[in-house]
Amino acid sequence: MKRLDSIPTNKIERVSKLVTTGVKIGGNYLKYYGQKMVTPDTSKESLHENNAADIYDSLKELKGSALKVAQMLSMEKNLLPQSYVEKFSLSQFSVPPLSGPLVTKTFRKYFGKEPHELFDAFNPESINAASIGQVHKANKNGKELAVKIQYPGVRESIGTDIAMVKPIAIRMFNLQGTSDEYFDEVEGKLMEETDYSLELMQSEAVRIECAKLENIRFPKYYPELSCEKIITMDWMQGKHLSEWCKEEHTQEERNKVGQALFDFYMYQIHGLHKFHADPHPGNFLVDEGANLIAIDFGCMKQLPSDFYVPYYKIIQPATIANTVQFKDLLHELQVLRNDDTPDEEDYFFNLFRELLDVFVEPYRHQQFDFGNPAFSNAIAGLSEKFANDKVLRKMNGNRGSRHFIYVNRTFFGLYSLLFDIGAEITIYNYEKYIK
Numbered sequence: 001m002k003r004l005d006s007i008p009t010n011k012i013e014r015v016s017k018l019v020t021t022g023v024k025i026g027g028n029y030l031k032y033y034g035q036k037m038v039t040p041d042t043s044k045e046s047l048h049e050n051n052a053a054d055i056y057d058s059l060k061e062l063k064g065s066a067l068k069v070a071q072m073l074s075m076e077k078n079l080l081p082q083s084y085v086e087k088f089s090l091s092q093f094s095v096p097p098l099s100g101p102l103v104t105k106t107f108r109k110y111f112g113k114e115p116h117e118l119f120d121a122f123n124p125e126s127i128n129a130a131s132i133g134q135v136h137k138a139n140k141n142g143k144e145l146a147v148k149i150q151y152p153g154v155r156e157s158i159g160t161d162i163a164m165v166k167p168i169a170i171r172m173f174n175l176q177g178t179s180d181e182y183f184d185e186v187e188g189k190l191m192e193e194t195d196y197s198l199e200l201m202q203s204e205a206v207r208i209e210c211a212k213l214e215n216i217r218f219p220k221y222y223p224e225l226s227c228e229k230i231i232t233m234d235w236m237q238g239k240h241l242s243e244w245c246k247e248e249h250t251q252e253e254r255n256k257v258g259q260a261l262f263d264f265y266m267y268q269i270h271g272l273h274k275f276h277a278d279p280h281p282g283n284f285l286v287d288e289g290a291n292l293i294a295i296d297f298g299c300m301k302q303l304p305s306d307f308y309v310p311y312y313k314i315i316q317p318a319t320i321a322n323t324v325q326f327k328d329l330l331h332e333l334q335v336l337r338n339d340d341t342p343d344e345e346d347y348f349f350n351l352f353r354e355l356l357d358v359f360v361e362p363y364r365h366q367q368f369d370f371g372n373p374a375f376s377n378a379i380a381g382l383s384e385k386f387a388n389d390k391v392l393r394k395m396n397g398n399r400g401s402r403h404f405i406y407v408n409r410t411f412f413g414l415y416s417l418l419f420d421i422g423a424e425i426t427i428y429n430y431e432k433y434i435k
Contacts, residue, residue: 100124106149110227132193144235155194185402193298197228203297209272212433215260216292236293238285245420253290258423260292265414266430273308277301277406279413301406317364320356335400358382362427371422
């Protein structure tokens with residue numbers, strides 16, 4: 001795989017890269033419509049494949065928050081053509097790594113030493129490379145270690161990337177009025193993900209707080225071999241969750257992995273009121289005993305009580321059936337606004353009731369089969385319906401508390417992973433850890 005000796009970090013370089021990609025996409029469309037004139041039944045599949053490849057090739061060289069967007073979109077299986085999902089999924093753990101000299105330069109800058117001076121052995125070839133950093137294997141005092149190194153310039157480019165994305169997002173989602181708090185939330189989380197000193201503290205906190213959970217393991221972290229751009233942790237042996245899901249496994253094994261994942265998230269949300277807000281398969285491994293391993297805690301979301309309390313109430317199936325209470329909670333969560341017209345209030349009331357009615361289906365059962373296609377099809381149906389809703393496009397999409405951004409991302413990501421695992425879950429099993 002190609003090694004990168006540098007990453008575009010300033011605004012002009014990053015914008016130029018995206019403009020070049022835009023020209024390629026334009027060429028793909030011209031080619032597609034030319035073929036369409038000759039062969040009217042030509043499908044869009046080749047167009048999607050070419051566009052997905054060109055966009056991904058651009059983003060993987062930009063890395064950072066630009067590539068992080070692709071990583072997030074790879075989880076949106078119901079919104080994107082399959083070609084995009086497959087290509088963007090590579091951003092989870094397989095992108096061009098930094099060259100050896102650049103890795104050594106990073107160590108010299110932050111430790112004043114080269115890797116071989118800190119470790120008994122250090123593999124200069126990265127094992128995995130993703131959106132913000134890459135992982136190398138090392139050894140010290142007989143222990144196998146994973147060393148995660150952040151790409152240079154990632155933190156500095158976040159503001160530029162957000163500035164490029166913001167006008168597009170405002171237009172796509174019709175975010176009239178003050179939408180700054182949404183972008184501030186995303187930018188803040190991306191900045192946190194590039195602070196490896198913060199990630200080290202978060203990781204150790206989760207490891208200790210979630211030690212009581214069954215069938216899930218966490219690496220130990222080493223502060224003396226870590227800094228703001230480098231994290232050293234135990235090497236955890238296992239397969240990436242996406243790879244494991246594609247293999248043949250018994251239903252018992254799938255249930256074990258899925259239950260561990262579901263309990264992990266429910267305990268964090270309802271027990272700790274903070275949670276790992278980046279549920280993509282690149283952040284999880286599965287060992288030979290079908291134990292789940294969580295390996296990345298750069299993106300953590302705290303839930304303040306003034307959001308958690310009404311949110312917890314509104315996701316109860318009984319609340320959705322109570323029109324008055326449901327409407328009051330929608331106001332409290334800023335989904336409905338005091339300046340809404342009657343038509344707007346009715347529209348968003350019905351939209352969110354329909355959405356949550358599907359969303360809370362698992363909580364109506366003691367046991368729920370996430371592998372049942374009926375549930376994933378219901379979610380896909382809603383996604384398609386809202387994506388094609390012409391009325392929604394005209395409505396002010398500036399809705400809901402900023403905390404919904406990562407809460408919604410986490411739940412839809414969790415559901416997607418559970419569907420891939422094909423797990424049957426005991427829904428309220430997590431409560432035994434909270435009592």
